[in-house]
Amino acid sequence: MVLEKVSVNRVYDGVLTKYKFKSAALGGLLAQFNLFIPVNASLTHKVPVLIYLAGLTCTEDTGAQKGSFISPAAKEGIALLFPDTSPRGAGVEGEDKDWDFGTGAGFYLNATKPAYATHYNMLTHITKELPQIIASNELGIPIDWTRQSIFGHSMGGHGALTIYLASLLGLGDNTQPKQYRSVSAFAPASNPSVSPWGIKAFNGYLQGGVEEGKARYDATELVAKCKSKENPVHVLVDYGSEDRFLKDGQLLPENFLRKARGVGYDEVQVRVRKQEGYDHSYYFISTFAADHIHFHANFLKA
Amino acid sequence: MVLEKVSVNRVYDGVLTKYKFKSAALGGLLAQFNLFIPVNASLTHKVPVLIYLAGLTCTEDTGAQKGSFISPAAKEGIALLFPDTSPRGAGVEGEDKDWDFGTGAGFYLNATKPAYATHYNMLTHITKELPQIIASNELGIPIDWTRQSIFGHSMGGHGALTIYLASLLGLGDNTQPKQYRSVSAFAPASNPSVSPWGIKAFNGYLQGGVEEGKARYDATELVAKCKSKENPVHVLVDYGSEDRFLKDGQLLPENFLRKARGVGYDEVQVRVRKQEGYDHSYYFISTFAADHIHFHANFLKA
Numbered sequence: 001m002v003l004e005k006v007s008v009n010r011v012y013d014g015v016l017t018k019y020k021f022k023s024a025a026l027g028g029l030l031a032q033f034n035l036f037i038p039v040n041a042s043l044t045h046k047v048p049v050l051i052y053l054a055g056l057t058c059t060e061d062t063g064a065q066k067g068s069f070i071s072p073a074a075k076e077g078i079a080l081l082f083p084d085t086s087p088r089g090a091g092v093e094g095e096d097k098d099w100d101f102g103t104g105a106g107f108y109l110n111a112t113k114p115a116y117a118t119h120y121n122m123l124t125h126i127t128k129e130l131p132q133i134i135a136s137n138e139l140g141i142p143i144d145w146t147r148q149s150i151f152g153h154s155m156g157g158h159g160a161l162t163i164y165l166a167s168l169l170g171l172g173d174n175t176q177p178k179q180y181r182s183v184s185a186f187a188p189a190s191n192p193s194v195s196p197w198g199i200k201a202f203n204g205y206l207q208g209g210v211e212e213g214k215a216r217y218d219a220t221e222l223v224a225k226c227k228s229k230e231n232p233v234h235v236l237v238d239y240g241s242e243d244r245f246l247k248d249g250q251l252l253p254e255n256f257l258r259k260a261r262g263v264g265y266d267e268v269q270v271r272v273r274k275q276e277g278y279d280h281s282y283y284f285i286s287t288f289a290a291d292h293i294h295f296h297a298n299f300l301k302a
Numbered sequence: 303m304v305l306e307k308v309s310v311n312r313v314y315d316g317v318l319t320k321y322k323f324k325s326a327a328l329g330g331l332l333a334q335f336n337l338f339i340p341v342n343a344s345l346t347h348k349v350p351v352l353i354y355l356a357g358l359t360c361t362e363d364t365g366a367q368k369g370s371f372i373s374p375a376a377k378e379g380i381a382l383l384f385p386d387t388s389p390r391g392a393g394v395e396g397e398d399k400d401w402d403f404g405t406g407a408g409f410y411l412n413a414t415k416p417a418y419a420t421h422y423n424m425l426t427h428i429t430k431e432l433p434q435i436i437a438s439n440e441l442g443i444p445i446d447w448t449r450q451s452i453f454g455h456s457m458g459g460h461g462a463l464t465i466y467l468a469s470l471l472g473l474g475d476n477t478q479p480k481q482y483r484s485v486s487a488f489a490p491a492s493n494p495s496v497s498p499w500g501i502k503a504f505n506g507y508l509q510g511g512v513e514e515g516k517a518r519y520d521a522t523e524l525v526a527k528c529k530s531k532e533n534p535v536h537v538l539v540d541y542g543s544e545d546r547f548l549k550d551g552q553l554l555p556e557n558f559l560r561k562a563r564g565v566g567y568d569e570v571q572v573r574v575r576k577q578e579g580y581d582h583s584y585y586f587i588s589t590f591a592a593d594h595i596h597f598h599a600n601f602l603k604a
Contacts, residue, residue: 283313
């Protein structure tokens, strides 16, 4: 696997580079990602990395262009990795039919249904493949992979929370235990096994359907398996009171919060904030972007 | 003319509202714009307004979503007005053929060629129609229109500079003298009567072609008509050394700077900065966004 540069943009005190490569996890398709490296990074001063998972219909550009993450990350000296949200051009019948399933909607899981299992493996792509290829290539990208955190929006908030919690719990083959120091999410799909987006995704990608998704890819179910004494966590969630997907029952952050409190996590370990008047858009995200970067900086720079 | 709300987004400490209305200046077509009002604004505390003109192919959303202007404007207590870049759906033959002419490419002028003169009047739209309709409608939008400034990117930088200078010089029917307190631009098309984009636009929109454009819509020509003693100005221009349109001769900020120095403007009055390593993208713009907002705040809040 060889990384190829697609574009390079100087931005704030650093450089954003878009790369492409032939992704084994995604069945040999070309995958693209954006990577921001702050100016203070060098091979003798590697920097921590924060991974941003975008939501439905988005790409590797959405968070980079609209998130307002780069300015605070540049100030904190943190690298930002922006992966895509699904494989592109897998050619599975029906993958381009709906905006909430298939292309642009990989749900950060590894598909087990035969039609999708070759290409729709965003979990492995995010947790193993991207760190490995970025670390191993000869470009000398100065990231300290022992210091990773993860965050995301909506479907990407679901991805960030489930990847963080599964890694913490040592579940599955695809994440190292405790691979991430902290997690945050904007308007995450927090309990997908009982929400329309999640049920559709689990039934579409997984042979075991909703039951398989519930066991492995549902943040509310995963946090309920944690023990607050044995599994210290650093979780920040923001959602807006005027979010239409909140009102439609797609997000259900209150379910996540109730389970978290139920297993003993307090407000320091699991902080879930309802932001009055904000909606689901990147206007909401950008408003709290610096807050999230500073939250992660506490742990990434510890 | 009645303003209708298309959407409302809470963002930072304020609200961004998208409006639409039937635009007389644009020949009765529906026009949309975004308006950010900071939280400190009220009918007893009206705030100044900064108008952002976007570049080729952009819309009223581009600057709002990608510019990183809202956070510093919210802190400074300045309203931001984001107009569209052209009429939409005029139905003129050929208007959708090229990305650099017609739809998305109104060049902030009033067309005089008959085919375009009914609809392509972005100059009047920006300088008169939008201030009038926003000030006069019954929504009670708390803007102090005696305190306006203007800025823009690329084609919009051309628009901002020419609108500012023409107003200062009392040229044309469409701007009040000294309507704007300050102007700034990112990578402006600074001498369009000798650049490919500008020549195409002037020949396409204006009966008098390039000669008409040169007299009325060319920042380099307009600044040469100023007298530094009689016409004090506040101008800030940033452009990137790696801007491909700079290399292609579309921008020519050096011509503008030379003429400005030739008529006696010093670095305080006309500041043109070459930013090493930056390109034409919103990554470049967002890097210097807060700088430009603070520049305008000096004059808008004086």
